[in-house]
Amino acid sequence: MIVIKHHQRKLNFFVCLLFLVATLIISCNNTIPQGSSACNQEYNPNIDYFPAKVSVNYATGFDVEYYKHYKVVTVKNPWRNANTGFQYVLVQCGAPVPPDFLETQVITVPVNSIVSLSTTHLPHLAKLGVVDKLIGVSDFKQINTPDVISRIKTGKITEVGRNNNVNIEQILDLNPDLITTYAVGNSQSDSYPQLVDAGLKVAINAEYMENSPLGRTEWMKFTALFFNQEEIAEKIFSEIARKYKDIAQKTQSINKRPSVFVGFNFKGTWYMPGGDSYVAKYLNDAGANYLWNDDNTSGSLPLSFEIILERAANADYWLNFSQAWQNLTDLLNADNRYGDFQAVKIGNLYNNDARLNEHQGNDYWEGGISNPDVVLADLIKIFHPELLPNHQLVYYRKLT
Incomplete structure (x- = not known):
């Protein structure tokens, strides 16, 4: 009888312990933004989590405002004759979400997985050194970026379709932290409304609207914002701009x-x-x-x-x-x-x-x-x- 009671006490102890762990997990999930599975830092309101910042000098279609633990990215001219813009709040992993933003606008950074629905975004990932985060693209046949092709050959990237033929269920299975795409303002062909409705995090890249070569290239900094790769983006783009201007001279x-x-x-x-x-x-x-x-x-x-x-x-x-x-x-x-x-x-x-x-x-x-x-x-x-x-x-x- 004494042995049974002893085992019962041990069982009660482990049940309580499991309950405590489950409670802590639920609590963390409720305070840390989605997509932040790698978060292991303790939030400090006095820290500037983005000491390296980008400046936008040639592109006219986006800008960024920095705060200590989040940054607000605005896409001002997403397509021709657009009467709307897009705004995203990029919240540092583990930090609180600022008020007054819709859930669809909130993206935890740095992102750990991305689906790119435009081949023009792929060289950004290669230059920034984050191709290993790429898990989905629209069409294998269109791709030329060597680092991406290597990942396709090893089965690490999924083909998900393009425009209104994008496979929403397939992307939901991939569960990316971020999808980058473009839009032309046509509800029949643009895929981003369907993606947002499905609860996915989507960012519109409008580089094709820029009217200068360097303006288009500078959207690499837009991509860098989601990976907290501002420092490397500034360095790479500055060198590209210097070469361009030297040659043009x-x-x-x-x-x-x-x-x-x-x-x-x-x-x-x-x-x-x-x-x-x-x-x-x-x-x-x-x-x-x-x-x-x-x-x-x-x-x-x-x-x-x-x-x-x-x-x-x-x-x-x-x-x-x-x-x-x-x-x-x-x-x-x-x-x-x-x-x-x-x-x-x-x-x-x-x-x-x-x-x-x-x-x-x-x-x-x-x-x-x-x-x-x-x-x-x-x-x-x-x-x-x-x-x-x-x-x-x-x-x-x-x-x-």
Whole structure:
């Protein structure tokens, strides 16, 4: 009888102990934001948890305000003609959530897992050294970033679909701390409303809205904010900006600027970038005379073939046309009127598709956005080869 009572007391002790542990776990889950499983620090209100901060100097679409234990990130112009913006509060792991923010806005940092629904975000992760946090992407076939491809080959990344075909259930199974995506303001194609409705943490990256190459590249700092990688982002971007400006300086004293136009006739419409677009900025910095410089818009102008021919018939160069054209014969077969352009007659045809993967995924739209200094060097090599005698084309190739 005494033995039974002894065992009963031991059993009661272990039951109480388990109850105490369970209570502590529940208490911690109620005070620490979701996604912070790696939190093991004790919150101190007197500590500045973000001693390294970014400054936004070229991008106009986002900014960040720092507080001791959280940062407020604002995306100001998420898509063309948007009448809304997005705001996210990035709370340091283990710290309290500030009042007056919706749950959908609160993201615990640093994030430990991410799904990226745009290939343009992938080079950010590689440069910041956080590719190991990537667990999902939209489409394997489009990817060119080597570090990401390596993780795909080892089965560490899941393909989750794109736009309105994104697999919500699959992403819920992955349970990422963060999803980065983009939007165009079309409820039929944008996936972010579905993702938010499913209770997932989503951040809109609007780099494509920037009208300068360095502005687009600086969105790497936006990505860095979610990983608390401000210091490395500042260092990397500063070096990229320095290289870009140094290379651009080489064309400042150029007197003879060759005329250039871009694009191609697509189903009866030729979309020409406006004079305030990032394409125009590239061409001007490369020492070219972009024939639509007089336009003051940053979007694309839908024009007719006849209007293009009238202005660009005698242009010196034609760039950035269909990726489907592998040679001059393909170009002329697409529309024999292309042969009326002087650039075609003299063979000054260059396309930004020199780096295609086996599935035709174009690295110009992935790595090129994070390496604008290299893209600019390519363009200067095309227009003024004597300025960069040792440079070999990376993203561009001559069509012959």
